[in-house]
Amino acid sequence: MINNTISENQKIYKKIYLNYTRNKQQDHTILMDEASQAFRYEDCKDEYWNPEEFSLLYGTPVWEQATPSQRIILNQLYWVAYYSQIVSAEIATIFFNQTSAAGLYAQEDFRLVCDMLDLESMQERAHIHAFRTISSQVEIALFGRHIFTYAMRGPFTETMIYADTNDLKTWWKKLQLHCFGLLSSDNAFLACQYFTVRGIRTLNGKLVQHKLSNYYQKHPHPEKAPIPAKISYYHFMDESFHFNSSTILSHEVVKCLKPPTVFEQFVANLGLRGCQRDHYHFSAAINGIFWYDPALYSAIYQILRSSIFNMDDHEAKEMMQLCFSQESEGLQRSYQTHREAIASYKVYLEKVDYAWKINREMSLMASNSIPQYLATQKKALALFNRKKTYE
Template identity: 25%
Template sequence: MVTINNELASKNQSSTLSKLPEPKHFQLIEKTYQNNAKSDYTEKIRDLGNEFSYAHNSNYYWSNPELSLLYGTPIYDAATTSQKLALNHLYWVGNYNHTAVSEATTSIYNMVTSGVFRAVGNYETLCRELDFETEQESYHIRTFQRIGFKTKMAIVGKTILGNSLYGKSEQDSRSWQENLIPQPLREFFDSSQGTSPFATYRDNTLSAIAKTMLRDKKQYYSQYLQDLEQKGEPIPAPSDGLGGRIGPRYWLKFFTIHWGTSPFMACQYYSMRYTANAILKNQEYPYVRYYRELEQKGEYIPTPTAVSFYHLMDEAFHTTISQTIAKEMYKDFPKPTAYEKFISGLIVYVTQRNLLSGLSGVLPGRCVADDPMLMLFYYKLLKSPLFGMETKEALDWMEKSFCQEHEGFHVGLKYHQSLLELMQRLFSRLDYQWKINREMGIMAAGGSISKALQSNLKTFKQFSQSVLNQES
């Protein structure tokens, strides 16, 4: 059960207020914390997850049909009613599996940044809110995973798990390297014994650069990161979820040191957390509308739809905190140095490039170009018992869906434009950011159906050839 000691909260907050004049955002943080603590959305999410039965929810749409895998594509148009229901359910599963991984990352960075704010002092209410959010995320994650696993096993079993398709090509690549590159050189860059010497040197160099450039902020170095270092554990860096798409893990470790050292950079992290909040809201709010429509009509509300509804209610508090820190609280601290401006600009730039720079016609809400991994997923889905296609049939349908204009691309563009507006609303207010980041220029340029088709033609040609080579 999520609990809070309100008496202690009031006592500590009173102590905080006596130490410095209270900026307006302090009041907003206090109000958000108290409202979040009094809400019961987390408990409802937990209970819904514990009680979920796929059999009791399998004959209902969990959202409007457009939030379905392959919606608007030739494959979807030819699908049966039961297949369309399954595609609607699998979209929910995929979306919330991604959300679960991203929320696990959020929990880590809540601890990284709260360590900085505690070192600064006078932000205890904010830190308690971040601790409370971390506890809430653990309930969210377990519910998403429980519903997702039961649903996926009921629809496709284990047929689309794993990534064995590329196993042979990776082995061929390693064999080619072994024949051409001397073993000592291979071991330096790609050690079979674990972390390579090159990776160790690279990570140590990047860490030294960060700590040198932020040496005047070392008194704020997060206790969470200090504890990891004392245990000999590495700096955290996600490999999955939204964080994992931003860049290689060594860059994320580099960024983490900044977020865990400088008060300004700790605030800048919350513009990144808001990005995750906005992506979630963009895809989750349609579930909320659908929930309210069913409720108004007095119709059955599927459990996953209700989970989405209560989750957005919970996340509204988290989004408020992200916006408050990102837009207002960073002004509490000295203006960022040229180095801090550069790093914060770089972080948002690579996020635009790697996470928000494209458009999908087969997965509504995805703002990045369709890649071989997504094509592999759909290939396995079409060959699963849900569709039961042979190789040539699956590839023919995929080519029509990935490489020809259809309704799915226009639905994807609608969600892209909605997310772009949310992003511009925040980043246009951050005066320290680069112009291309304030305007979300890379993301805006990626909202093009013609560019998406051009990219997909090239990617699908390589993918289909890889599949045929594997099966020849």
């Protein structure tokens, strides 16, 4: 018999309780706030913040020709770009944590779940503040303006900040997010199902963030490690518990509810398919984020034209042609990360019995390839090179 209560499923209740209490005990919010407040770019501008392979344009002709000082900046810009994407994702997470909590609070004995989500939302706000504080300071110091960072935004914008989109797609995505927020706030199954999508998205982050956090953990003098590296570690520790929450809710708590209706299964699978669309691309410029590189051209062009590289218009465009239209170590690494993500998503969905075959097999994501990537870049670069560009 399925009961709409967690307290009658003590094994699940205990998992939630342990995850929640341990997250409270290890909460890195204060350390995160102190670190971001203490950050001064001048103090760590001459050192790496991540493992070397997690540098912007790593393994591309830009990286191969870069001087040691340029490589340090590319390493730091990876941090800025990566966590600017995480900011966008966490803004959406805060909102959907709350709508999902509203959908679950109507169930008996679900207060513990809601308290757990409240803690996570508080942590997300600290993460966002830290990432934005550091990233903005770095970009102003290097370029005098923002490139990857952006003004605060709401949860209904495109989560991927460099996506294959247009005005119509953006409007449609916004409408879908509004609708899901309304539905999940009054539907316990869809509230739980959100954490299936969140779990997949967090799983991708976990693959990369574990490696980023290792830079601090393996630093010979952790107390002297650059503040951004410390923040990568603090963030990873918090997110480990968030991933556990997603897994418990999407794999186990959902079993405490009535079986989903045909409509609920349909909405849930649309969400999973949307996640595949968001994660369809891989980037030669930044390993671990599934950005659509043609949308990224302008940012890369600005970096190449800046005082860091001092390229003129022709040199910058020629270098971009080499980086994006030819195979490179950087492209291969990003493609491998993409394949690893597909494999991990498929394992994650093994326990989701309502998932469509296209989602269980991640068929949409798996259909992308390096030849397809290169063909897309060649067409997009031809268009980019014909446009008037600005420094």
